[in-house]
Amino acid sequence: xxxxxxKIMKKLLLILSMFAVMVCFTSCENExxxxxxREIEAADKQCPVNMGMIGDMLSMKYDEKAKEVQLYFSxxxxxxxxxxxxxxxxxxxxxxxxxxxxGESREMLKQMIKAGAGLSITYKSAxxxxxxxxxxxxxxxxxxRDTPMTDEEINKMLLENQLAIENSRxxxxxxxGMEMVKAxxxxxxxxxxxxxxxxxxxxxxxxxxxxxxxxxxxxIFKDPLMKKQLGIIKSLDKGFVYxxxxxxxxxxxxxxxxxxxxxRYLR
Numbered sequence: 428x429x430x431x432x433x434k435i436m437k438k439l440l441l442i443l444s445m446f447a448v449m450v451c452f453t454s455c456e457n458e459x460x461x462x463x464x465r466e467i468e469a470a471d472k473q474c475p476v477n478m479g480m481i482g483d484m485l486s487m488k489y490d491e492k493a494k495e496v497q498l499y500f501s502x503x504x505x506x507x508x509x510x511x512x513x514x515x516x517x518x519x520x521x522x523x524x525x526x527x528x529x530g531e532s533r534e535m536l537k538q539m540i541k542a543g544a545g546l547s548i549t550y551k552s553a554x555x556x557x558x559x560x561x562x563x564x565x566x567x568x569x570x571x572r573d574t575p576m577t578d579e580e581i582n583k584m585l586l587e588n589q590l591a592i593e594n595s596r597x598x599x600x601x602x603x604g605m606e607m608v609k610a611x612x613x614x615x616x617x618x619x620x621x622x623x624x625x626x627x628x629x630x631x632x633x634x635x636x637x638x639x640x641x642x643x644x645x646x647i648f649k650d651p652l653m654k655k656q657l658g659i660i661k662s663l664d665k666g667f668v669y670x671x672x673x674x675x676x677x678x679x680x681x682x683x684x685x686x687x688x689x690x691r692y693l694r
Contacts, residue, residue, distance in 0.1 A: 442502060443543040462540075463542040464489050466535075467496060471670060479652035480506045489544070496539055496566075508596070511558040512550060515592050520561050522588045523548060523569055525581050527563075532654045540568050544675055579616075582659045586612070594618075616666040616683070623673050631680040633671055641682050644669065648692040 446580040469488045482502040491494055502509065512519050527536045527546075539546060545565045551558040563571075576584075601607050604627035609620045623630065624679040633640065647653055660667055666686050672679035 429658065432456075455511050459538070459541040460543070463496070463538050463544060466538065475501075477651065479650040479654075480647075482506070493545070494543060495545045495547055498546070500548065502550050503555045504552050504554050507557045507592070509550060509552045509555070511592060511595050512559045517589045518591050520563075521558075522585060522592075523561055524567070525585050525588070527568070527579050528571055528576060529578060529581050531694045536568055536571060538573060540565065543665045580661065582662050586617070586659050586663065589659075590617070598622075611664070613668075616668045617660050618668045618670050620670045620672065625673045625675050629679060630671075630673045630676060633680045637680060637682065638681075641684075644682060645692065654693060657689050658693050661686060661693060 461547070467487050471487045474484055474486045478484055480503065485499045485501050487496070487498055499620075523626055526532055530644055537691035543565060546563040546568065547560060549558055549560045589612050590612065594606075597610070598606050598608050601621060606622045607619065610621050611618055611620070623633070648657060657667065665691060666685040669682040671682070672677060
């Protein structure tokens, strides 16, 4: 074989090897997309999913044109309004990033990256129809994957975000004569401070009924969202307190759940 023919053959082999790599890459990519689509379709069949007091997950879709996984939620305005999300857009975005940094959500994150897909979440008010959308590009998802944090770091940031979003709603009416004023971390506990209209309620009566109030509150802990939040509080070695105080006397009643007690509600 002459020198010219040998050069032509080498070029041909190089082109063929490059083509083989491209075919393999495309094939792998297509398989990853197919797998992601199957998983999204299977998850969508389980919808709507009750997310507890906050609302419902209505559907999960994969948009081939946008190369994007799309989640749709219906929110109960009395628990989390669209306005609260809009006013805390960066916190909502950060919370979403953090939630995909751990557990089963991290596996979904990896699958989306393999398939070259981004993510969008649309929240819609069940009462007003208003909506709010948060997007994470493929690069955003890769950044989450490439900057891992410990569970403790993730939970601390999630808790900070939860408190910030809760406080953005305050003050708000819990029930007639009861107004949630503030949520904060006092170091040992996460405290929800509720102001009582003493023209309607007797603080001494609340003190007398303290055990009954605590028992009733345990039912709330069965809610999926509440259970998730309590899990974060528990993991950070904190307790949970409802602090009721009178609007005129300043007298107060604390409904306290220690860190050890919280374990019972996470089973």
